[in-house]
Amino acid sequence: MAKMNLYSRGDKLFVIANMVLIGIFALSTLYPFIYIAAVSFSSGFAATAGKVILTPVDLTLAAYERVLSEPEFWRSYLNTFIYTIGGTLMSLIIIIPGAYALSRPQLIGRRFWNLVVAFTMWFNAGMIPFFLNMRDLGLMDSYFGLIIGFACNAFNIILLRNFFESIPASFEEAARMDGANEFQVLWKVFVPLSKPAIATVTLFCIVARWNGFFWAMVLLQDESKIPLQVYLRQIIATLSDDEEFASTLLTAPYSVETVTAAIIVCSIIPVLIIYPFVQKYFNKGILLGGVKE
Amino acid sequence: MSGVVLDKIVKRYGAAQVVHGIDLQIEPQEFVVLVGPSGCGKSTTLRMIAGLEEISDGNLTIADRHVNNVAPKDRDVAMVFQNYALYPHLNVAENIAFGLRIRKVKKPEIAKSVSEVAEILGLTDYLDRRPADLSGGQRQRVAMGRAIVRHPEVFLFDEPLSNLDAKLRTQMRAEIKRLHKRLGVTSIYVTHDQVEAMTLADRIVVMRDGRIEQIGRPMDLFNNPVNTFVAGFIGSPPMNQLTAVVEGGDDAPFATLGETKVKLPKLPQLQGQAGRKVVVGIRPEHALITPVDGASAIPLDLDLVETLGSEALLHTHVGDTPFVIKTETHGDIDHLYDVDKVYINAEKIKVFDAETGDVFAHPTQG
Amino acid sequence: MQKKLAWFLQHMRREWQIYVLLAPTIIWFILFLYKPMYGLQIAFKDYSIFRGIAGSPWVGFEHFQTLFESDTFVRALKNTVIISALSMMFGFPMPIILALMFNEILNQTYKKTAQTLVYLPHFISTVIIAGIVVTAFSPSAGIVNTIIGWFGIEPIYFLTKPEWFRPIFIGSGIWQEAGFSSIVFLAAIAGVNPSLYESAVVDGASRWQMMWKITLPSIMPTIIIMLIIRIGNILEIGFELVILLYQPATYQTADVINTFIYRQGLQGGQYDVAAAAGLFNAVVAFVLVMTANTISRRVSRTSLW
Numbered sequence A: 001m002a003k004m005n006l007y008s009r010g011d012k013l014f015v016i017a018n019m020v021l022i023g024i025f026a027l028s029t030l031y032p033f034i035y036i037a038a039v040s041f042s043s044g045f046a047a048t049a050g051k052v053i054l055t056p057v058d059l060t061l062a063a064y065e066r067v068l069s070e071p072e073f074w075r076s077y078l079n080t081f082i083y084t085i086g087g088t089l090m091s092l093i094i095i096i097p098g099a100y101a102l103s104r105p106q107l108i109g110r111r112f113w114n115l116v117v118a119f120t121m122w123f124n125a126g127m128i129p130f131f132l133n134m135r136d137l138g139l140m141d142s143y144f145g146l147i148i149g150f151a152c153n154a155f156n157i158i159l160l161r162n163f164f165e166s167i168p169a170s171f172e173e174a175a176r177m178d179g180a181n182e183f184q185v186l187w188k189v190f191v192p193l194s195k196p197a198i199a200t201v202t203l204f205c206i207v208a209r210w211n212g213f214f215w216a217m218v219l220l221q222d223e224s225k226i227p228l229q230v231y232l233r234q235i236i237a238t239l240s241d242d243e244e245f246a247s248t249l250l251t252a253p254y255s256v257e258t259v260t261a262a263i264i265v266c267s268i269i270p271v272l273i274i275y276p277f278v279q280k281y282f283n284k285g286i287l288l289g290g291v292k293e
Numbered sequence B: 001m002s003g004v005v006l007d008k009i010v011k012r013y014g015a016a017q018v019v020h021g022i023d024l025q026i027e028p029q030e031f032v033v034l035v036g037p038s039g040c041g042k043s044t045t046l047r048m049i050a051g052l053e054e055i056s057d058g059n060l061t062i063a064d065r066h067v068n069n070v071a072p073k074d075r076d077v078a079m080v081f082q083n084y085a086l087y088p089h090l091n092v093a094e095n096i097a098f099g100l101r102i103r104k105v106k107k108p109e110i111a112k113s114v115s116e117v118a119e120i121l122g123l124t125d126y127l128d129r130r131p132a133d134l135s136g137g138q139r140q141r142v143a144m145g146r147a148i149v150r151h152p153e154v155f156l157f158d159e160p161l162s163n164l165d166a167k168l169r170t171q172m173r174a175e176i177k178r179l180h181k182r183l184g185v186t187s188i189y190v191t192h193d194q195v196e197a198m199t200l201a202d203r204i205v206v207m208r209d210g211r212i213e214q215i216g217r218p219m220d221l222f223n224n225p226v227n228t229f230v231a232g233f234i235g236s237p238p239m240n241q242l243t244a245v246v247e248g249g250d251d252a253p254f255a256t257l258g259e260t261k262v263k264l265p266k267l268p269q270l271q272g273q274a275g276r277k278v279v280v281g282i283r284p285e286h287a288l289i290t291p292v293d294g295a296s297a298i299p300l301d302l303d304l305v306e307t308l309g310s311e312a313l314l315h316t317h318v319g320d321t322p323f324v325i326k327t328e329t330h331g332d333i334d335h336l337y338d339v340d341k342v343y344i345n346a347e348k349i350k351v352f353d354a355e356t357g358d359v360f361a362h363p364t365q366g
Numbered sequence C: 001m002q003k004k005l006a007w008f009l010q011h012m013r014r015e016w017q018i019y020v021l022l023a024p025t026i027i028w029f030i031l032f033l034y035k036p037m038y039g040l041q042i043a044f045k046d047y048s049i050f051r052g053i054a055g056s057p058w059v060g061f062e063h064f065q066t067l068f069e070s071d072t073f074v075r076a077l078k079n080t081v082i083i084s085a086l087s088m089m090f091g092f093p094m095p096i097i098l099a100l101m102f103n104e105i106l107n108q109t110y111k112k113t114a115q116t117l118v119y120l121p122h123f124i125s126t127v128i129i130a131g132i133v134v135t136a137f138s139p140s141a142g143i144v145n146t147i148i149g150w151f152g153i154e155p156i157y158f159l160t161k162p163e164w165f166r167p168i169f170i171g172s173g174i175w176q177e178a179g180f181s182s183i184v185f186l187a188a189i190a191g192v193n194p195s196l197y198e199s200a201v202v203d204g205a206s207r208w209q210m211m212w213k214i215t216l217p218s219i220m221p222t223i224i225i226m227l228i229i230r231i232g233n234i235l236e237i238g239f240e241l242v243i244l245l246y247q248p249a250t251y252q253t254a255d256v257i258n259t260f261i262y263r264q265g266l267q268g269g270q271y272d273v274a275a276a277a278g279l280f281n282a283v284v285a286f287v288l289v290m291t292a293n294t295i296s297r298r299v300s301r302t303s304l305w
Helices: A009-040 A042-049 A060-067 A071-103 A110-122 A127-136 A143-147 A154-166 A169-177 A184-191 A193-211 A213-221 A228-241 A245-247 A255-279 A286-292 B041-052 B094-103 B106-121 B137-149 B166-185 B195-201 B217-221 B230-234 B335-338 C002-044 C060-067 C070-091 C093-103 C110-121 C127-135 C143-150 C162-190 C194-202 C206-218 C220-232 C241-246 C248-254 C257-267 C270-298
Strands: B006-011 B014-027 B031-035 B057-062 B077-080 B155-158 B184-193 B205-206 B211-214 B241-245 B254-257 B262-264 B277-282 B296-299 B301-307 B312-319 B321-328 B341-342 B350-353
Touching: A009 C093, A009 C110, A009 C127, A009 C162, A009 C206, A042 A255, A060 A071, A060 A255, A071 A110, A071 A143, A071 A154, A071 A184, A071 A193, A071 A228, A071 B166, A071 C002, A110 A154, A110 C002, A110 C270, A127 A184, A127 A213, A127 C002, A127 C257, A127 C270, A143 A213, A143 C002, A154 A193, A169 A184, A169 B077, A169 B094, A184 A193, A184 B094, A184 C002, A193 B006, A193 C127, A213 A228, A228 A255, A228 C127, A245 B254, A255 C110, A255 C127, B006 B041, B014 B041, B014 B057, B014 B211, B031 B041, B031 B195, B041 B057, B041 B077, B041 B155, B041 B205, B077 B137, B077 B205, B094 B106, B094 B137, B106 B137, B106 B166, B137 B166, B155 B230, B166 B195, B184 B195, B195 B217, B205 B217, B205 B230, B211 B230, B230 B241, B230 B277, B254 B277, B262 B296, B301 B335, C002 C060, C002 C127, C002 C270, C060 C070, C060 C270, C070 C093, C070 C162, C070 C248, C070 C257, C093 C110, C093 C206, C110 C143, C110 C162, C127 C162, C127 C241, C162 C206, C162 C220, C162 C241, C162 C248, C194 C206, C206 C220, C220 C270, C241 C257, C257 C270
Parallel strands: B031 B184, B031 B205, B077 B155, B155 B184
Antiparallel strands: B006 B014, B006 B057, B205 B211, B241 B254, B241 B277, B254 B262, B277 B350, B296 B341, B301 B312, B312 B321
């Protein structure tokens, strides 16, 4: 586009107003996080009295000390890592070969198999039959159940399949003439060529796993297996349902609010750490291959 | 020996037949170019030889081995693709070595082969680079390196130069030719560019609509095209083709082009053919602007002069039919604007059947 | 026939590897998504755990009758449609506006930073969103009540007030997704032919005019497609957030079909009735999505799938 000095005064005003508005929107997106962080570092009294607005009041680490001293917190944190890493690996192990196979023109019944996958985007049996099925398969209350039960979804497979389809056939043909079998074509050619797409799918898997709570809550009874999100929910449920309990904490250096905030901060940190590494893929349109579906 | 024999090769996609029984015998060490307009089946034919497409019917023999059902990797052929298919995540050395690694060749041996190939192709200084950091010509060379390194019986080229700009294409064309001289490997080369075909081939196979129109050495095709299609395809600019009717007696046949009587060659096939509709073919190179003994002179209207440097193209028309003349400029084009007649030697004229397009054979053909 | 078989065997001998690669995916889909569809039959059965899915006796459409005679279900259905429609009304334009605004930012660093910030909430778990909402709207400690306190307004226990549930729910939805949803429109804007802008500049158009006369019309197909998809998904509500935010006091405005199913089925053990509600939901959703796709195919001449 044109250079800055080509703009009229009206344009400059427009550009500046726009920047200000975007800035306000971005900051208001950010504000809740700042607020929560501020609460987590404030004293229980200050937080409960509603004194925290932007920065910590009566700076203290009491809430963190409380949270980090809970074995349940650590247990659930560890569990979340297990579900996230195990679940993501399981997803990739199933999805990558599946998407590759579905992208091959020589696959007999390709349209049919693709329909088998895509149909589940439009119609699914719903919560109850899925739950009963998990129970019948004996996958309740187990790490493996939660990991395998949510390993695939049509969206990720289609996203990756579309990317594989966009790779020129000559790459596969060249590899085949060089003597590669399907496994080698996939592993040595398609996977390295599809890094952005695989990174995107990996990101989706990680985010879904890290944040997933509903089915963990429904399928897991054993407290020692629950992930962080379920643990957090239990704390929040206490906070919102039980005002009396909240008031008993008034005198403590921490309150239910500050403890909740501290857990929230602890749970967001890993997301914030990986976020910059994956963010670069968002604008590459790679995502859109899937979005278009 | 490593010849390739195609025996009534057919390709069908469902009910649609795209290659209609091709017969072709390629000698060991020969460089054969398949040429034709897009959709003529040349690439499909090449891909059937490579094993990338199933052969619907017929027999394919490579180096005396029947290979219809042999997997591509076991056919001992190597292919250079139009888009090179270089792996962007591997450097030049790794790209060249890819096939050997897949075949579990020992490491020192791979290193030796790769450096040999790099030497031949002048890639030694680029072995650590990724394809993205190479120029078009270098990528093209890596693609060839990947084929050469395996020492296949046959090289297959699928329009390998079409992604290069005109200058590089000329340069790489010469390089491919040199390489073929040096390695002496049987090569089958597909292109839609007749210049590439003419310059590279030992023999050219002109294809159209899944059939072979003519097979022959480049100059044979140029001098003696078997039909109007080949005549129009080989040579640049293409042969002028004018419809006319055979007139006159057997010993002095002529045709009327525009309003001028033009002598036709005395071909045995034209005997007693007075009144027959024909296509008169005249190569732009054979249309002369200076009088020659015994040549017919055709008056014409000049439309446009295209200067190419040492040569020029005169765009004219005879009657309503466009007619192109190719002539030397001798460093000056002003005189070309005065051209109002063209001189044609009867012996240079080709006569084709207007209905079938087939040539009335020239006595020198053989 | 024999020829076909021979061809098939030949094909399998050559290509068996892709079927090996495909198998885990297909097995997974059958086991975890298609087998439950078989289990959907309990919507028409008097399901008991002991008899199992196949052994339970058929009852026809009894459960559906029960559902439509139940005020709770009808209310949930109504809430679903209302919340969805309101989310669309307020939430749908936001990403488009954001995308248009991002497009007008010339400073790339500023743009990237702002984008990074507004995309972030998309990656935060629903539980944390709920946690933030609960903390921020808490009657004693929450920032919202602190602020309205400055204007002399008494603290409101927002999360127990039915009239506040929808604004809070929809607002947090916009906060979480508006930024990330703008990516689709930004990509559409990126696809606009730059020469359109260049010729507009030559014609003396202002940036404001270019935004209205070039950018917006150019991305209109994308907007229409996204709108159609959205309408097709009208029964899809982020029910996880509802579960986390609602309480009996707000069921009146907050209870949606999926939370109804959750309470009836998973908490109340009435699997058959809940499955019937789920089936109803799924069938209506399927029809809506298919209709939406057909319409979008007509509108954009490209099908969504």
